[in-house]
Amino acid sequence: MSVRQGLLALLAETPMHAYQMRQQFEHRTGGTWPLNMGQVSTTLDRLVRDGLVEPADTADADAEVQRYHLTAAGRDELATWWATPVVRSTPARDxxxxxxxxxxxxxxxxxxxxxxxxxxxxxxxxxxxxxxxxxxxxxxxxxxxxxxxxxxxxxxxxxxxxxxxxxxxxxxxxxxxxxxxxxxxxxxxxxxxxxxxxxxxxxxxxxxxx
Structure with missing residues (x-):
């Protein structure tokens, strides 16, 4: 399960803040793979660092939470993920x-x-x-x-x-x-x-x- 690509997929639809991403991820997967806010925040920081996500402009300067959206590079990475099969060469630790x-x-x-x-x-x-x-x-x-x-x-x-x-x-x-x-x-x-x-x-x- 890739939290990184999951967040990219959500942000491709509309800008969201971290809590919305967590809610949407869990809602769409039926709560099967719960996330904690630490995971979401850490992943977001890395996505921003890698130039795949950036803070979204907001008309409300007093907004308490920062929303994010995909960059062009983020959309390219997401498109590559959709097109690439999941590799099964290394067995998971079951x-x-x-x-x-x-x-x-x-x-x-x-x-x-x-x-x-x-x-x-x-x-x-x-x-x-x-x-x-x-x-x-x-x-x-x-x-x-x-x-x-x-x-x-x-x-x-x-x-x-x-x-x-x-x-x-x-x-x-x-x-x-x-x-x-x-x-x-x-x-x-x-x-x-x-x-x-x-x-x-x-x-x-x-x-x-x-």
Whole structure:
């Protein structure tokens, strides 16, 4: 999630002050990615420093808050962002993936119990998301309704994928247990090979993005 580009997108529509940007960002994303004023202020300072945003002239000299608008360079950067796909070469630090990756090699940890507990939590989240989708109007959607609906769809699809992955983890762990696992030497070799492949793929993707 890029706060920088998000603020540029909002300012492309109309000049705003920092609090309006925070409100609009959270409103349009359904509060899924809340911002604090420190984030907004720090990002604004950097945008001004980089020449992408500048203070807007105001007819009210006594205005208590400063509004901002995009510069030509800011519009160019925003246009580039719209046109550029999000690069997936570097995996995000996902807590669940890290937790299970460590759990499978931690002595005395019951991985299947962790998986079952997580599946229950993810299913609960899916139920909540489905309930939120049901609250959307049946017709006559505004652009804000559509934006929120798309965010909800993404979260539901991600939760469904997580449940499928948890099923896969449980199956792999059960199969490994039935086969008696693998030797430490073989496991280290496999991890080293996987790391080398991931590093090569990342380098190739980064080179192609330049």
């Amino acid at each position: 807590e669940l993936s890290i937790k299970l990756a460590l759990a499978v090699s931690a002595p005395g940890v019951d991985v299947r119990t962790i998986v079952q507990a997580q599946r229950t939590e993810t299913m609960r989240a899916m139920t909540d998301l489905t309930r939120l989708k049901a609250d959307l109007p049946a017709s006559g959607w505004s652009s804000e309704d559509l934006a929120w609906s798309l965010v909800l769809d993404h979260l539901v699809f991600a939760a469904e994928a997580e449940v499928r992955w948890l099923d896969h983890v449980e199956s792999r762990v059960a199969r490994a247990a039935a086969e008696g696992g693998t030797s430490d030497e073989t496991a280290v070799s496999r991890r080293a090979a996987a790391t080398a492949r991931a590093t090569a793929a990342t380098a190739a993707a980064s080179g192609g993005a330049r």
